Structure formats: C-alpha cells, structure tokens
Amino acid sequence: MTDIEDLLELDAVDAVIVATPNHLHEPHVLSALAAGKHVLCERPLALTSAGVERLLAAADRAGRRVMVANNHRFRSDVQALDRFLRGGELGNVTGVRAGAYHFPRDDGGWRLRRAEAGGGSFFDHGIPLLDLALWLTDFSPLTRVGAHMHRAAGASAVEDGMLVNLACANGIAMSLDVSGAYVGQEERWWFEVLGDRGSARLAPLRVVKELNGRPFDVSPAGAAGRESTFIQSYRAELAHFFAVVRGEGAYEAPADQVTVHRIVEAIYRSADEGREIRP
Known part of the structure; x- marks a missing residue:
C-alpha cells in the first residue's frame, strides 16, 4: 500500500x-x-x-x-535516572550536559532541504536531547537561550552543527552540542546530569553520589550488561502506545511538545540573529 x-x-x-x-x-x-x-x-x-x-x-x-x-523517555537507564532524581539522590540539579556527534550523511534527500526537514543536525539529534533534558528537569521555564550554528549559505541549506546554552528559572544550566558532519573514529552520544551532591550519565548508566564528603559509585548493579537501551526503548514505547489505544494505559496529551518547539524556535532565532534570546 x-x-x-x-x-x-x-x-x-x-x-x-x-x-x-x-x-x-x-x-x-x-x-x-x-x-x-x-x-x-x-x-x-x-x-x-x-x-x-x-x-x-x-x-x-x-x-x-x-x-x-520520544523513545529516550522509555529507556531503562533513563527510567532509573529519573528515580534517582525524584528521590533527591543527587541533591539539587544544577546542570545538564549532552551532545551527539554523527558522521556526515551520504544519502542526500529530504533531510538536507530545510523546507522539508525543518532543520539539520539540531532537528535530527538536538531535539531528542532537548526533550529528554526538559522532561527530566520538569520543564523548568527558560530565562535565556543562546545558540551558535554552522550552516552553509542558501535558503534551503540546513545546519551541520550547533552549540546551545540554556538557562532555566530554577538555576539549571543546560548545554547541548550536536554535529552531523563529525570527522572522527566513531560517533558519539552523551548525556550527563549534574547535581550539588552527585552526578549521573547515560549509556551506560553511571551514578556517583557524595557520601561523607567523598564520591562513591552507586550505579545500579548490572546497568552495563542489559540489552541495548535503544532497542529496549522502542519496544517499551510501542507497548505503551498499544496499551493507551486499548484503554489499558494512562494517557497524557503531548502538550509539552508545544513548549519544546517554542524553545527550538528560540534556539534557531538566537543562532540566526547572533544574539541571546530571552523567552
């Protein structure tokens, strides 16, 4: 069909x-x-x-x-990280540092045309990181948005790299660094949450907590040995969708995506105009 x-x-x-x-x-x-x-x-x-x-x-x-x-929300390591944060295990969250470096695409097509793709590396790799950072920090309102991007000339061109800095009303500072034209030996993806009493990073999940003035690894046992969190996340996401359709799972309309996209619009505006935006 x-x-x-x-x-x-x-x-x-x-x-x-x-x-x-x-x-x-x-x-x-x-x-x-x-x-x-x-x-x-x-x-x-x-x-x-x-x-x-x-x-x-x-x-x-x-x-x-x-x-x-938003499959990252369904990852088992993200769910575990969320529990650490909800329980106050890392203290007050002070920052999120995340990024994704990917090799250049060689397939051309619609992803390289702005009107069809919406954007380049940030639309592809940055929006998932932004959504995850906002979701884990309860969508705290932003006070400042700053962004710098590298994009070829032309109305249809898309960016191949972007660096974004966000300041939240509750004091959290976020930094997102993405590239779709990375020249290196392997692609990279990272996500780390900083707190005033600990830190946690994903892929694999590693949690370090301050105890008696010293850092201790309190990562869940076996966190690195489970199946690919990406594959697991897609299966969990589909299972939740099917449960929602059958009326067996809790449903919440994705109104938070309006907030995500308003921030994305502010990010591109900041990069285009070369100045900080105050939403």
Whole structure:
C-alpha cells in the first residue's frame, strides 16, 4: 500500500505510526485523526509550535490519542535516572550536559532541504536531547537561550552543527552540542546530569553520589550488561502506545511538545540573529 488515504479507509485499522519525512508529519497526523485513528508520530510532531497546537486541537476534536515517539523517555537507564532524581539522590540539579556527534550523511534527500526537514543536525539529534533534558528537569521555564550554528549559505541549506546554552528559572544550566558532519573514529552520544551532591550519565548508566564528603559509585548493579537501551526503548514505547489505544494505559496529551518547539524556535532565532534570546 503506497497511499496513506487508502490505508486510512480500512475499518480494520485502529491506529497508525507516522514515520514519514518531517514536513509530512502534520498533514499525515491530521488525516489519520480525521479518519478516526489513534496516532504514534515520530518526532518532530510538526515543524512548528503552531503546527503542534493544531494537531493537539484536532486530536481533542476527534476524541483520539496522539503520542510522540520520544523513545529516550522509555529507556531503562533513563527510567532509573529519573528515580534517582525524584528521590533527591543527587541533591539539587544544577546542570545538564549532552551532545551527539554523527558522521556526515551520504544519502542526500529530504533531510538536507530545510523546507522539508525543518532543520539539520539540531532537528535530527538536538531535539531528542532537548526533550529528554526538559522532561527530566520538569520543564523548568527558560530565562535565556543562546545558540551558535554552522550552516552553509542558501535558503534551503540546513545546519551541520550547533552549540546551545540554556538557562532555566530554577538555576539549571543546560548545554547541548550536536554535529552531523563529525570527522572522527566513531560517533558519539552523551548525556550527563549534574547535581550539588552527585552526578549521573547515560549509556551506560553511571551514578556517583557524595557520601561523607567523598564520591562513591552507586550505579545500579548490572546497568552495563542489559540489552541495548535503544532497542529496549522502542519496544517499551510501542507497548505503551498499544496499551493507551486499548484503554489499558494512562494517557497524557503531548502538550509539552508545544513548549519544546517554542524553545527550538528560540534556539534557531538566537543562532540566526547572533544574539541571546530571552523567552
């Protein structure tokens, strides 16, 4: 089947997964909701915050569930980290440092065209890091947004690297560093949370806590020996979506994605204008 409209006409279909090019997410999700289907959409849900708001309104009118495939939230190591943070094990969170360095793409295509992709390396690799950082820190309001990007000239060009600094109202400072043109021996991904009484990093999960004035490794036993957290996260994400569709799982509309996209818009504005933005 090559036409989404043909798929959506099937009465046997209760839910769909949208994993089309970025610029098609919004129209495809709208079509699915109008046809009475529940939707799991790959990130980004839309290219803009206004687009996300339109989809949330459409889902509400249709009485259907729409979820965003933020799979990092479902990772077992992230769930464990969240428990450490909720329990105050690291003290007050003071910062998040995260990044992703990936080799250049050699396939061309829509990801290299701004109107279709929405952006380059930050849209691909930065938004997942941003969402995870905000989710783990309870979406504290931002006070300052600063960004610098490297992007070739031309209206359709996308950035191949971006460095972002965010300041939160509660004092947390976040730094996100992404590259889609990395020249190195291996690709890299990192995520670390800093607290005033400890720190924790992912892939694999390592937790260090201050005890009697000294740092101690309190990482969960076997954290490095489990299956790939990425593979596990996709399975957990799908299981949750199916449970939501069947009415067996708790559902919360992804209104937080409006906040994510407003921050993304401020990030690109800061990079384009070469100045700090105060949301």
